[in-house]
Amino acid sequence: MTFDRRFRRRAANGLFVGLYALATLLALSALGLIMWSLLKQGLGGIDLDVFTRDTPAPGSLGGLRNAIVGSAMMCLVAMAIALIVGILAGTWLAEYGGDSAYGQLVRFLNDVLLSAPSILVGLFVYELVVRPFHGFSGLAGGVALALIAAPVVTRTTEDILRLQPNALREAGVALGAARWVTIRKIIWRGAGGGLLTGGLLAFARISGETAPLLFTALNNQFFALDLTKPTASLPAVIFQYALSAYDDWRALAWAGALLSALTVLSINIIGGVIIARGNTRP
Amino acid sequence: MADIPLTAPRPTRAASKGAWFDPIFQFACLSAATLLLAALGGIVLSLAIGGWPALHRFGLGFFTSTTWNPVTEVYGAAGPIAGTLVTSALALMLALPVALGVSVFLVEFCPKRLAQPIAIAVELLAGIPSIVYGMWGLFVLAPWFALHVQLPLMMNIPAGSIWEKLFYGVPNGANIFTASLILGVMILPYMAAVFRELFLTVPAQVRESAYGIGCTPFEVVRSVTIPYVRSGMVGVIMLGLGRALGETMAVTFIIGNAHGLPQSLFDSGSTLASTIANEFTEATGEMHTAALTALGLVLFVITFSVLAIARALLLRQRQD
Numbered sequence: 001m002t003f004d005r006r007f008r009r010r011a012a013n014g015l016f017v018g019l020y021a022l023a024t025l026l027a028l029s030a031l032g033l034i035m036w037s038l039l040k041q042g043l044g045g046i047d048l049d050v051f052t053r054d055t056p057a058p059g060s061l062g063g064l065r066n067a068i069v070g071s072a073m074m075c076l077v078a079m080a081i082a083l084i085v086g087i088l089a090g091t092w093l094a095e096y097g098g099d100s101a102y103g104q105l106v107r108f109l110n111d112v113l114l115s116a117p118s119i120l121v122g123l124f125v126y127e128l129v130v131r132p133f134h135g136f137s138g139l140a141g142g143v144a145l146a147l148i149a150a151p152v153v154t155r156t157t158e159d160i161l162r163l164q165p166n167a168l169r170e171a172g173v174a175l176g177a178a179r180w181v182t183i184r185k186i187i188w189r190g191a192g193g194g195l196l197t198g199g200l201l202a203f204a205r206i207s208g209e210t211a212p213l214l215f216t217a218l219n220n221q222f223f224a225l226d227l228t229k230p231t232a233s234l235p236a237v238i239f240q241y242a243l244s245a246y247d248d249w250r251a252l253a254w255a256g257a258l259l260s261a262l263t264v265l266s267i268n269i270i271g272g273v274i275i276a277r278g279n280t281r282p
Numbered sequence: 283m284a285d286i287p288l289t290a291p292r293p294t295r296a297a298s299k300g301a302w303f304d305p306i307f308q309f310a311c312l313s314a315a316t317l318l319l320a321a322l323g324g325i326v327l328s329l330a331i332g333g334w335p336a337l338h339r340f341g342l343g344f345f346t347s348t349t350w351n352p353v354t355e356v357y358g359a360a361g362p363i364a365g366t367l368v369t370s371a372l373a374l375m376l377a378l379p380v381a382l383g384v385s386v387f388l389v390e391f392c393p394k395r396l397a398q399p400i401a402i403a404v405e406l407l408a409g410i411p412s413i414v415y416g417m418w419g420l421f422v423l424a425p426w427f428a429l430h431v432q433l434p435l436m437m438n439i440p441a442g443s444i445w446e447k448l449f450y451g452v453p454n455g456a457n458i459f460t461a462s463l464i465l466g467v468m469i470l471p472y473m474a475a476v477f478r479e480l481f482l483t484v485p486a487q488v489r490e491s492a493y494g495i496g497c498t499p500f501e502v503v504r505s506v507t508i509p510y511v512r513s514g515m516v517g518v519i520m521l522g523l524g525r526a527l528g529e530t531m532a533v534t535f536i537i538g539n540a541h542g543l544p545q546s547l548f549d550s551g552s553t554l555a556s557t558i559a560n561e562f563t564e565a566t567g568e569m570h571t572a573a574l575t576a577l578g579l580v581l582f583v584i585t586f587s588v589l590a591i592a593r594a595l596l597l598r599q600r601q602d
Contacts, residue, residue, distance in 0.1 A: 089318055123329060
């Protein structure tokens, strides 16, 4: 009787450990499958032309230069806005008013904004920027991306600043430093690695975003550095080319997808390394 | 917390250098926080204003009608709403057991040396851009699914059975089910990561005492770990659901983009987000744009309620 029960419990345990391992294997193989098809389809398409030529008409030689440059410019604009807004807002939540009712409301709504569908951000920026100024522009795309990145930066900034020991703040006050000097020279500096990671994660998040760019930056077939005009972006070009009927466009879309995925993956890995290093520091 | 109670400074003490900037700095921080609040408010307001003409004209019919016809300017959102809810629910059903399995495996059973690399790999899965998932779904998953699942099913199912109705559809792999599958793969790593964090918050003493009375690892997970984080778990599930509801690009690639009410698991359909993504820049008139914006408003209301519940539950878990 007791033997039987012990056996049953052991069997149940073994069965579930096996199922859990299987689930993990399933998740890992999904990653493997996706990366494998990306490499198989995209690697052949990556050559110097991809970086030096602009998006072509079907059937002619071309690359993704305008899309890559457009993406980089819009991400830069977005990150500049998002870092300023996010770090200041996160600082306010951690150092000033985070425990007030208003602070809790801001934190809650920031968390909602963090997971809000990005296409709605695109619709909002369309109404806010594109419609009043009568035209799609790279700046509008940058603003849309900033709205997606800022909540990420805010969240990580607050989390990191809250980890800074109070003794640091007291030390600043004891030296007679003004509060903002304490925050700037002691708290922010101590949290530097964490803030950088937050920025990197936000950058990784927006660099592959497509939906908010569709109605803000639109797309541009030609090379352009003017952010007041419609601007090409890597994800938008991938979207257009992947759904086209031309084989060479599709090949370019795969190359672009591979580039885009590799960018995001390497940024995430760098961020992870910074976090890991911060944890081992005494 | 950071406030150091200072009594009035002695008159001999000089003011800190740069103290005049303190209120300005604090105000700048407060403004940044308020800007985020305003952004969310702006999203609601712009969607409500932009979508009002459509809601006003079609009234309740906007939510119940399945007609979506830009030519006759009649718009009903029942198809996309149903598509959104069905794909998200299916994605959740597919992803939840796997995410739970992954996180439990990593926290309880996996050798420590392997746990970290696997956790990183799973997080990388979460970082892959949604458009890459879409391409993979359209060019790799859909053809495979059509050939190896859909066709065999169609050939072998007895005519007239309920299964035939359930699996009816054009065998091209672009349908409600494959869209849900992709969505499931997308929310899986996210949910697994948050589950893992939750499980790591269970105090070691609680788990060790369960082991101490002779529980097997599975019994510890079932009877101690999972009950301990129950409300947090519901929160994570809702977060995953929120993600699935608003996911745009991957679904746009693979759902088939038909406006009607999906008739079967393998029927093509559309979601709120995919309809907006497909039609907004090519909207034929004011009413078309308004109807699409109204879809955005519906999507916002649904995701906002789901996310609000999720955050409230997770907050309660953290305070326990």
